[in-house]
Amino acid sequence: MASVLLVDDDAETLAAWEANCIADGFQVKAASDGKSALAMFIESPVDIVVADWRMPVMSGSELCHRLRTLPGLADVTFILVSGEPSPPAFISYDGFLRKPVDGQILLTTMRRLLTEHTTHREQRRGGTT
Numbered sequence: 001m002a003s004v005l006l007v008d009d010d011a012e013t014l015a016a017w018e019a020n021c022i023a024d025g026f027q028v029k030a031a032s033d034g035k036s037a038l039a040m041f042i043e044s045p046v047d048i049v050v051a052d053w054r055m056p057v058m059s060g061s062e063l064c065h066r067l068r069t070l071p072g073l074a075d076v077t078f079i080l081v082s083g084e085p086s087p088p089a090f091i092s093y094d095g096f097l098r099k100p101v102d103g104q105i106l107l108t109t110m111r112r113l114l115t116e117h118t119t120h121r122e123q124r125r126g127g128t129t
Helices: 011-023 034-043 060-068 103-124
Strands: 003-007 027-031 048-052 077-082 095-098
Touching (some): 003 034, 011 027, 011 103, 027 034, 034 048, 048 060, 048 103
Parallel strands (some): 003 027, 077 095
8 A cells, every 4th residue: 555645734735635545545644844744754754745835844845855865765756736837946856736636636646656656666676567
């Protein structure tokens, strides 16, 4: 079962994402800011992170940057979500979705990126797909 860390400072958005992911079979962890999410991830890494770009305490873009610098944990799949019209060019994320995010689009994007990530990791290790 794949695990996801959902991060958003809007409680309603976070609850909707969480309900969708649980219904789709994901193990879910949730945080209301990037700083809490980073601590949760370090304690217990997940397969994919979905985070809002603009949050107090620590933004989703800062969370993504910090996760990408963690030795041995930097290859986590990361989706950045925002109401902004275009994603930041300075962050190395795997997917970008505009708010409001439809639950099915979120799940489809998560599954696609997880599959791609697994395929790329196997190819780097010399496995076959």
